Amino acid sequence: MVSAPVTLSPAHLAPAPAAAIAPARATEAARVEISLRKVGVAYSAGKEGTKTVLANIDLEIPAGEFVVLLGETGCGKSTLLRLMLGQEFPTSGEVIVDGKPVKRIDSRTGYVPQKYSLFPDRTVLENVMYGPENARAGLLGRLTPSFWRFRRELREEAIQSLTRMGLRPQDMKKYPYQLSGGMQQRVAIAQALLMKPPVLLLDEAFSALDPSTRSSLQELLHSIWAESRPTVVFVTHNTTEALLLGTTLIVLGRHRDEEPEKSNVLVAQQLPTAQLPFAQRCNSAEFREQHEFLERVAFASSSRYRTQPPAQEGCHA
Ligand SMILES: Nc1ncnc2c1ncn2[C@@H]1O[C@H](COP(=O)(O)OP(=O)(O)O)[C@@H](O)[C@H]1O
Numbered sequence: 166m167v168s169a170p171v172t173l174s175p176a177h178l179a180p181a182p183a184a185a186i187a188p189a190r191a192t193e194a195a196r197v198e199i200s201l202r203k204v205g206v207a208y209s210a211g212k213e214g215t216k217t218v219l220a221n222i223d224l225e226i227p228a229g230e231f232v233v234l235l236g237e238t239g240c241g242k243s244t245l246l247r248l249m250l251g252q253e254f255p256t257s258g259e260v261i262v263d264g265k266p267v268k269r270i271d272s273r274t275g276y277v278p279q280k281y282s283l284f285p286d287r288t289v290l291e292n293v294m295y296g297p298e299n300a301r302a303g304l305l306g307r308l309t310p311s312f313w314r315f316r317r318e319l320r321e322e323a324i325q326s327l328t329r330m331g332l333r334p335q336d337m338k339k340y341p342y343q344l345s346g347g348m349q350q351r352v353a354i355a356q357a358l359l360m361k362p363p364v365l366l367l368d369e370a371f372s373a374l375d376p377s378t379r380s381s382l383q384e385l386l387h388s389i390w391a392e393s394r395p396t397v398v399f400v401t402h403n404t405t406e407a408l409l410l411g412t413t414l415i416v417l418g419r420h421r422d423e424e425p426e427k428s429n430v431l432v433a434q435q436l437p438t439a440q441l442p443f444a445q446r447c448n449s450a451e452f453r454e455q456h457e458f459l460e461r462v463a464f465a466s467s468s469r470y471r472t473q474p475p476a477q478e479g480c481h482a
């Protein structure tokens with residue numbers, strides 16, 4: 166275990182040992198929320214046999230961590246998230262969430278996919294309530310008084326969650342076509358937060374947003390995380406956003422057939438920026454140092470990686 170924040174340096178590009186991530190709060194018991202043990206994923210590639218996407222992934226993510234997951238396009242970030250969600254299963258190894266091997270999608274896990282789609286014929290509020298309602302009861306089960314009690318409470322919670330994400334009562338009655346992209350993303354996050362999930366997985370959740378919406382959602386997500394401390398895994402291509410939000414950084418690299426046993430995990434460690442108050446992170450020396458390292462070293466090999474200018478005044482992720 167690493168007990169103090171570590172400064173990123175090229176040396177850290179070596180695959181990190183499984184236990185390299187220390188809990189965000191030193192005083193908190195290190196209850197491991199998400200573990201990946203020797204995880205590999207290979208897809209069938211027709212006549213060519215199989216294509217390995219992930220190999221030898223060993224990660225231990227303690228409860229309450231805000232993990233930012235970076236890596237070039239196609240290296241397997243979304244696949245890794247789907248494994249944690251239980252939407253997909255590894256070809257080898259094990260994924261364990263809250264002490265149990267992941268066998269199916271846990272309705273308590275919040276998930277915001279890269280491309281979120283709302284039911285076009287349901288209002289915002291109906292969209293947000295749809296998942297938990299369905300998980301609770303089928304058609305017949307809906308005839309019982311207990312279901313209606315559940316539904317009333319769920320409705321209250323859905324309204325609270327949407328309000329928290331900045332939606333007004335009149336917005337909740339709208340249909341998806343009446344919402345901007347930023348508003349739809351707020352709905353997606355409200356839905357993911359509805360069941361107060363202990364684990365929250367977000368896949369490039371903010372990438373399609375304009376800078377000011379993005380920045381307000383970053384602040385909101387940070388405050389929600391700081392309040393209830395779910396374990397978050399947040400995929401982003403944006404290094405500024407990663408350093409602003411994360412307590413732990415994981416960088417994946419693309420699997421190469423020439424090195425079949427090599428883990429995709431290039432970097433897995435705590436971020437020193439997480440020790441600073443949120444509002445001060447962007448203008449800190451730690452931020453500039455980490456930012457430069459990520460831009461210059463970690464992604465130097467990836468021409469597809471979108472680089473951003475270093476933050477000057479505040480964060481313009
Ligand atoms: N269901 C699938 N079948 C075959 N190949 C897949 C499947 N899902 C993902 N892949 C491949 O796995 C690789 C990693 O994909 P993905 O996890 O989406 O990467 P990232 O999110 O880092 O961009 C890509 O080459 C992609 O084409």
Ligand SMILES: [Mg+2]
Pocket residue numbers: 242243244279368
């Ligand atoms: Mg992806």
